[in-house]
Amino acid sequence: MSKQMTQTKKRSLVFFLVPHFTLLPFAGAIETLRIANRMLGYAAYEWRLASVDGQKVYSSSGIGIEVNSSLADERRFLGGENRPNMAIVCSGIYVEEFNNKSVNAWLREAYNRNVAVGSLCTGAHVLAQAGLLNGKRCAIHWENLPGFSETFPQAEVYADLYEVDGNLYTCAGGTASLDMMLNLIGQDFGEGLVNRVCEQHLTDRVRSANDRQRLPLRARLGVQNSKVLQIIELMEANLAEPLSLLEIADDAGLSRRQIERLFRQEMGRSPARYYLEIRLDRARHLLVQSSMPVVEVAVACGFVSASHFSKCYRELYNRSPQQERAERKLTMSSNRTGVVV
Template identity: 80%
Template sequence: KRWPCWAGPDRPNMAIVCSGINVERYQNKSAFAWLREEYNRGVAVGGLCTGAHILAAAGLLSNKRCAIHWENLPGFSEAFPKANVFADLFEIDQNIYTCAGGTAALDMMLKLIGDDFDENLVNRVCEQVLTDRVRSPTDRQRLPLRARLGVQNSKVLTIIELMEANLSEPLSLIEIADHVDLSRRQIERLFRTEMGRSPARYYLEIRLDRARHLLIQSSMPVVEVAVACGFVSASHFSKCYRELYARSPQQERVDRKQLLAA
């Protein structure tokens, strides 16, 4: 496909990539070359939702801050380690604009309007789109753990945050206990009460959930997915995965491809 080449007054000020699911399979070299050319000519480029994946594939996000939807962040981080990706609502780095999608696109748009015009216009636009405030780039994409899990115990929430921050190299229960100043037995009791399972089981499940996202969103070999999620071998990973999801990691990918092709 031949992409348009604008010149002079016809050249756009900004080119935005709107993208959704299955983005990792998009390999249009002409589109990538066009994005690079427009960017090099001074056109601002941006990506909504998984649009950051396209910009990274075009080579535009090396050492740049960017945002992507939280569900796609694990696979993106593995595929493009040179990109500085954050779970923020949106990121603006020089002439590159990315947002996590959904209502974050509105927040980024309002930020751009505020930069180019004034607060009065921003407020008028907010009234038209029925929103009462402009969220900052660093506002959370997801609900806080307390609301998301329905857990009130601060110690349990701290432990879960530790687990989520250490998926590739899991902490031992002793290390976790040292962090939160509790005994192993106290942690076991808390998790049984608050989460309905042992801390080891919960930790395993969130590692497998991360693995599932990587299997679906990336082309990483299964053994690399296993390592990225803290498993010592592909066979142990496959065994645990099958026990939780009733299918192998390989079958997960096959099922996903068939679903997208349907």
């Protein structure tokens, strides 16, 4: 890239804030662009903030952020000199309750006008509602992945840090927004600037899009036995159609008795009990992150009947699936502007 091009290249972005958006990925994305500008010595990246009505939006931490424009303004800007190069949806918890047809229309129009469209944290949910992720690769926070997969089966969702599919940029949230912005900066100005921004960030390496979101099982569970870890990975990959202990034993090259002994030693419970608990954990995510009927949640988590599912759920969580969902709605209604936990 010539020096003249480097000094004139600019990209404008609009960050659209959804109520209860997560501050960390939002701030990380903007700070990465700000540092790039500082290293370049000019405002190569410009941004503004938008909301549905142009009013302050409260994050999940209860901090309100003032915005520069409303959705009506942004739709008008698409036809003029203020049209952005990129529109990024910033959301967080409760995103499944946000369904605004005007926002969906704006995102589709922006995309059709060759504006890059992106998302941070759970924002892929909004892009999918707009119909932009059908047949497209995308990333979303691991905690929201089960509900997202069930709600939007046409999207190719991955537990990656971020995904870039053509003019669509999706990020899993947390610190992954830094990585996605570094990818953007690299496209625009090359590896040299990326490295300088990383030094300012105190970041020792640039993570790839396919780096894992979560800690490895070994670190997450505090388990060192490789056979136990192999079996748990097998269980997590087969939640909708649970494997029998005999099938697991064949895959692991162990006897049923050996597996029973290993799990009681390493996990403090039987393999059957552990398998049940991770299926119920997925069910809990589906109950609070989707509107799937309870019977469909049961089937998606490998239960043969809703009654058996409800019995197991109540035994573990001391409340029924219906109560879980009702409590979630009550929490949402009482935390519209305050700190959300």
